[in-house]
Amino acid sequence: xxxxxxxxxxxxxxxxxxxxxxxxxxxxxxxxxxxxxxxxxxxxxxxxxxxxxxxxxxxxxxxxxxxxxxxxxxxxxxxxxxxxxxxxxxxxxxxxxxxxxxxxxxxxxxxxxxxxxxxxxxxxxxxxxxxxxxxxxxxxxxxxxxxxxxxxxxxxxxxxxxxxxxxxxxxxxxxxxxxxxxxxxxxxxxxxxxxxxxxxxxxxxxxxxxxxxxxxxxxxxxxxxxxxxxxxxxxxxxxxxxxxxxx
Amino acid sequence: xxxxxxxxxxxxxxxxxxxxxxxxxxxxxxxxxxxxxxxxxxxxxxxxxxxxxxxxxxxxxxxxxxxxxxxxxxxxxxxxxxxxxxxxxxxxxxxxxxxxxxxxxxxxxxxxxxxxxxxxxxxxxxxxxxxxxxxxxxxxxxxxxxxxxxxxxxxxxxxxxxxxxxxxxxxxxxxxxxxxxxxxxxxxxxxxxxxxxxxxxxxxxxxxxxxxxxxxxxxxxxxxxxxxxxxxxxxxxxxxxxxxxxx
Numbered sequence: 001x002x003x004x005x006x007x008x009x010x011x012x013x014x015x016x017x018x019x020x021x022x023x024x025x026x027x028x029x030x031x032x033x034x035x036x037x038x039x040x041x042x043x044x045x046x047x048x049x050x051x052x053x054x055x056x057x058x059x060x061x062x063x064x065x066x067x068x069x070x071x072x073x074x075x076x077x078x079x080x081x082x083x084x085x086x087x088x089x090x091x092x093x094x095x096x097x098x099x100x101x102x103x104x105x106x107x108x109x110x111x112x113x114x115x116x117x118x119x120x121x122x123x124x125x126x127x128x129x130x131x132x133x134x135x136x137x138x139x140x141x142x143x144x145x146x147x148x149x150x151x152x153x154x155x156x157x158x159x160x161x162x163x164x165x166x167x168x169x170x171x172x173x174x175x176x177x178x179x180x181x182x183x184x185x186x187x188x189x190x191x192x193x194x195x196x197x198x199x200x201x202x203x204x205x206x207x208x209x210x211x212x213x214x215x216x217x218x219x220x221x222x223x224x225x226x227x228x229x230x231x232x233x234x235x236x237x238x239x240x241x242x243x244x245x246x247x
Numbered sequence: 248x249x250x251x252x253x254x255x256x257x258x259x260x261x262x263x264x265x266x267x268x269x270x271x272x273x274x275x276x277x278x279x280x281x282x283x284x285x286x287x288x289x290x291x292x293x294x295x296x297x298x299x300x301x302x303x304x305x306x307x308x309x310x311x312x313x314x315x316x317x318x319x320x321x322x323x324x325x326x327x328x329x330x331x332x333x334x335x336x337x338x339x340x341x342x343x344x345x346x347x348x349x350x351x352x353x354x355x356x357x358x359x360x361x362x363x364x365x366x367x368x369x370x371x372x373x374x375x376x377x378x379x380x381x382x383x384x385x386x387x388x389x390x391x392x393x394x395x396x397x398x399x400x401x402x403x404x405x406x407x408x409x410x411x412x413x414x415x416x417x418x419x420x421x422x423x424x425x426x427x428x429x430x431x432x433x434x435x436x437x438x439x440x441x442x443x444x445x446x447x448x449x450x451x452x453x454x455x456x457x458x459x460x461x462x463x464x465x466x467x468x469x470x471x472x473x474x475x476x477x478x479x480x481x482x483x484x485x486x487x488x489x490x491x492x493x494x
């Protein structure tokens with residue numbers, strides 16, 4: 001699967017619920033670290049949607065213990081339905097050979113960075129995105145805003161990375177950043193995430209339920225094209241440099 | 248009326264339709280320049296919503312001829328229902344005494360600046376907002392984005408002006424900027440505008456119909472409060488400065 005347009009991933013720990021995501025989400029993010037028998041679930045999977053396999057350690061907001069975490073993720077990447085694997089930037093930086101190993105199983109790599117405390121300065125955020133893109137196919141950054149300005153810093157970093165040709169997914173977390181999940185695609189964010197409806201788990205702060213997020217995103221896509229109106233107004237407006245009002 | 252929270256104005260050229268805006272909009276923006284017999288309409292007005300009187304000249308995207316434009320606006324400001332008057336920055340800059348005259352009729356002044364071609368650089372936009380705020384109670388800027396980055400420039404200017412204590416209304420026009428009409432309030436924008444449903448006029452590029460805009464804004468307000476989730480995740484996450492992964 002190629003992320004030409006922005007795609008929406010439904011996050012779940014139960015692959016039998018994939019049917020609920022069809023027609024709404026483009027992908028399933030399978031949170032192996034919060035699932036019962038994740039490898040058995042993958043073996044039994046006969047759904048339609050391609051899978052992002054994620055096995056998040058406690059370091060990064062997940063529940064997987066370190067022992068066997070990457071082995072399980074590697075086993076997951078062997079399944080045909082698994083088209084993406086999410087690996088934390090910090091993990092792949094410490095074990096650079098991982099990227100090559102996973103690629104041999106014909107999966108694309110989402111290299112992710114999370115900061116649940118704050119939003120890094122713009123130059124640091126840019127450097128993180130560049131590093132993620134060096135190792136992977138999609139650079140994912142999820143950072144926590146301490147104020148509204150931080151949400152704009154995240155959107156600017158996403159917008160500029162997109163303009164530099166990077167496939168980036170950017171999220172400003174928490175309540176303050178919640179709307180970035182809706183409008184991120186307008187700035188080039190390639191992947192959105194939402195919990196599958198009726199799934200009680202909280203995977204990340206500020207998430208919006210799948211059906212609601214999908215319809216909000218759709219609404220931002222469906223604005224009427226008003227090129228004609230703009231042209232009309234432009235032709236009527238011509239403010240002179242030296243404005244002299246005669247009224 | 249005090250603009251404590253963000254308010255939504257329904258734009259119309261027909262005050263008899265005010266009833267359609269009740270319960271959805273907080274104000275009526277009456278576009279006198281596009282109305283038949285505007286002063287007669289104001290004399291007959293017995294609606295509930297307070298009115299913003301706007302009489303836009305052709306210079307600024309309206310239809311009023313220069314002759315008598317400001318006299319009519321001044322007459323409008325005498326009606327009790329008219330609580331705000333919109334005057335272009337360029338107009339009040341050329342006739343500074345206007346602000347004082349209008350204030351004597353007990354109205355608040357929205358000083359507006361429009362640019363239908365482009366979005367000024369950040370420092371210029373800041374200076375425009377400061378000037379608007381010097382003359383009026385609300386500084387309104389509606390500027391046209393040439394790319395996504397321009398919409399972020401507008402939102403940043405609104406956010407920073409809000410942090411400096413200015414009552415500002417900011418809009419990035421056109422299709423690219425359309426979503427700023429929905430999320431602007433999150434950055435402090437005090438006034439949104441939408442055409443009254445079933446009103447065929449196009450007042451500004453990128454506008455979203457009233458009912459739709461009102462429900463979209465409401466959705467961005469109703470995100471679930473997830474402070475508890477955030478605290479939980481924070482307590483579980485503690486990435487050490489020197490990261491050593493044991494898996």
